[in-house]
Amino acid sequence: MGIILVAMFIIFVAIGVPISFALGMVSFTGIASLSAIPNMVVFTKMFNGLGSFTLLAVPLFILAANLMNEGGITKKLIDSSTAAVGHFRGGLAYANVLVSMIFAGISGSSQADTAGVGKVFIPSMESQGYDKGTSVGVTAASSTLGSIIPPSITMVVYAGIANVSTGALFITGLLPGILLGLAMMLVVKLYSKKKNFPKGERVPAAEVLKQTFVSFPALFTPILLIGGIITGLFTPTESAAIASIYALLIGIFFYKTIKIKALPKILIETMKLSSLSLFALATANALGELLSYYQLNMVVQQFFLGIIGGKVVFLLVVVLFFMFIGTFMDAIPAMVLFVPIVLPSATVLGISPIMLGLIIIVTLALGLVTPPYGLCLLIAASISNISIEESFKGTLPYFISSLVVLLLLVVFQDFWLAAPTALFPKLF
Amino acid sequence: MKKAIDVLQKTQIAIGGFFLALFLVTIAYQMFTRFVGISATWTEDVTKYSFIWAVFMGAGAMVHENAHFAFTSFSDNLKSKKARTVLAIVISLIMLVFALLMTYYGFLIAKRFWNYTWVNIPSLKRGPTWLCLPVAGITSAIYLLEHIVSDTISLVKRGDI
Numbered sequence: 001m002g003i004i005l006v007a008m009f010i011i012f013v014a015i016g017v018p019i020s021f022a023l024g025m026v027s028f029t030g031i032a033s034l035s036a037i038p039n040m041v042v043f044t045k046m047f048n049g050l051g052s053f054t055l056l057a058v059p060l061f062i063l064a065a066n067l068m069n070e071g072g073i074t075k076k077l078i079d080s081s082t083a084a085v086g087h088f089r090g091g092l093a094y095a096n097v098l099v100s101m102i103f104a105g106i107s108g109s110s111q112a113d114t115a116g117v118g119k120v121f122i123p124s125m126e127s128q129g130y131d132k133g134t135s136v137g138v139t140a141a142s143s144t145l146g147s148i149i150p151p152s153i154t155m156v157v158y159a160g161i162a163n164v165s166t167g168a169l170f171i172t173g174l175l176p177g178i179l180l181g182l183a184m185m186l187v188v189k190l191y192s193k194k195k196n197f198p199k200g201e202r203v204p205a206a207e208v209l210k211q212t213f214v215s216f217p218a219l220f221t222p223i224l225l226i227g228g229i230i231t232g233l234f235t236p237t238e239s240a241a242i243a244s245i246y247a248l249l250i251g252i253f254f255y256k257t258i259k260i261k262a263l264p265k266i267l268i269e270t271m272k273l274s275s276l277s278l279f280a281l282a283t284a285n286a287l288g289e290l291l292s293y294y295q296l297n298m299v300v301q302q303f304f305l306g307i308i309g310g311k312v313v314f315l316l317v318v319v320l321f322f323m324f325i326g327t328f329m330d331a332i333p334a335m336v337l338f339v340p341i342v343l344p345s346a347t348v349l350g351i352s353p354i355m356l357g358l359i360i361i362v363t364l365a366l367g368l369v370t371p372p373y374g375l376c377l378l379i380a381a382s383i384s385n386i387s388i389e390e391s392f393k394g395t396l397p398y399f400i401s402s403l404v405v406l407l408l409l410v411v412f413q414d415f416w417l418a419a420p421t422a423l424f425p426k427l428f
Numbered sequence: 429m430k431k432a433i434d435v436l437q438k439t440q441i442a443i444g445g446f447f448l449a450l451f452l453v454t455i456a457y458q459m460f461t462r463f464v465g466i467s468a469t470w471t472e473d474v475t476k477y478s479f480i481w482a483v484f485m486g487a488g489a490m491v492h493e494n495a496h497f498a499f500t501s502f503s504d505n506l507k508s509k510k511a512r513t514v515l516a517i518v519i520s521l522i523m524l525v526f527a528l529l530m531t532y533y534g535f536l537i538a539k540r541f542w543n544y545t546w547v548n549i550p551s552l553k554r555g556p557t558w559l560c561l562p563v564a565g566i567t568s569a570i571y572l573l574e575h576i577v578s579d580t581i582s583l584v585k586r587g588d589i
């Protein structure tokens with residue numbers, strides 16, 4: 001039966017049945033074939049899977065990102081970053097990465113980053129003379145940071161599944177996230193000579209200061225959110241609500257760019273986007289029931305206990321596995337299905353569940369730019385109207401730089417955990 | 429017919445939007461009560477159920493827009509328009525089966541748990557909360573049937589069958 005179900009899933013996904021419906025059909029078929037579990041469970045699992053407290057943050061983070069994009073806050077960040085670094089060779093490419101890093105510190109969603117930042121940067125980079133591949137590549141690659149630099153939707157979901165502290169995961173993700181951004185900037189530096197990237201005009205220092213001052217309320221958001229979580233002032237889920245409320249307030253009263261009339265539209269866009277991810281999560285949850293019936297985690301554990309190499313080999317296999325899964329599945333259902341399977345083996349090997357989570361999250365974030373199914377790549381390619389192949393070619397150098405950072409995470413796993421644990425013992 | 433279905437979808441989006449708004453207001457109120465130290469446990473139930481309803485209404489409505497995340501390379505690479513339309517019908521049929529199952533079992537579940545009560549508001553029954561399953565199921569089924577019919581009509585019109 002197992003083989004039939006796997007084949008069914010592969011065929012459904014390959015011909016283009018939406019992932020959520022493919023997951024639902026496979027779990028129904030599987031559960032219907034077992035007399036031990038009533039068929040109804042498929043749907044009660046879907047419903048109850050959505051009832052967890054941590055998931056409530058998902059629409060809140062998407063709302064915060066939509067408010068920033070619609071309310072012109074993203075645009076302010078772009079203006080001030082461009083004013084600050086635009087005059088360097090490859091200036092707009094640097095600014096693109098920089099804005100994505102700041103945006104990631106406010107929003108928890110990579111897709112919202114690609115859409116919001118890409119809409120402005122891709123056309124302006126192209127008109128300044130960057131090739132399309134580079135414009136799309138930098139945008140797509142840097143928007144993966146949205147899931148890695150806290151706050152992050154995928155971290156919230158992982159924390160819920162693995163039962164670890166979201167705050168701890170956020171703090172541990174901060175340094176690797178910044179490092180990933182810097183690695184991408186290094187690639188920009190290397191390529192700016194080779195590909196002769198254009199440079200913008202130098203903006204007078206007074207103007208740069210003015211722009212920074214204007215965008216200060218936006219720049220302050222990451223400090224507010226991360227600070228609030230570290231000090232325990234609010235929970236990570238609440239931080240999502242605060243991000244939305246704060247974006248709304250500065251959009252209405254400070255920048256005066258959000259009109260009350262536009263709110264229903266923003267709300268509906270938020271509902272549409274969150275329901276797509278969360279419905280897939282719901283059906284993945286039903287399939288999770290089936291996988292746990294087959295006790296796949298025991299099989300995986302047996303497999304890993306049998307091979308030598310320890311933690312690093314295990315984590316490399318985890319990276320390869322999730323990289324493969326990430327090419328055709330969204331991060332959230334992928335974690336719902338497979339984190340419960342790999343987590344027990346990782347624990348047996350003595351790997352911290354926080355590091356396991358971070359490594360899975362970075363891997364799945366990279367899956368957002370790998371074809372055929374990489375949402376950030378698809379969104380960026382559609383803004384520039386070029387093929388997926390060409391887009392991925394442009395993304396590749398930045399993707400490779402991220403892989404190097406990911407490898408550092410795997411090899412020196414204890415190192416990344418040491419500082420946050422020492423500094424914020426209360427979170428762990 | 430098409431118009432009626434569009435109205436249905438708009439209504440469903442509006443209902444989902446309403447539940448998301450209710451969810452947001454309750455979350456904000458919940459945070460407020462926590463900061464000032466008042467107990468408002470009812471907010472937990474309201475946020476949870478309004479969240480679930482928003483997701484199911486949105487998921488149903490998105491079936492009409494063909495917006496559920498799918499892997500489209502195979503279909504994009506099909507040369508003939510006929511083959512693409514036939515494939516679209518096959519996909520809609522598979523989705524339709526799941527939508528109908530969700531409707532049928534959704535009703536059964538709502539019936540079975542109808543008289544259970546909410547955790548923090550015991551005067552409310554749990555039954556209506558489960559109805560989002562059959563509602564999302566039946567609306568998705570309607571949208572899918574419409575897609576199947578219009579795809580078939582376009583096949584017939586082009587003389588492909």
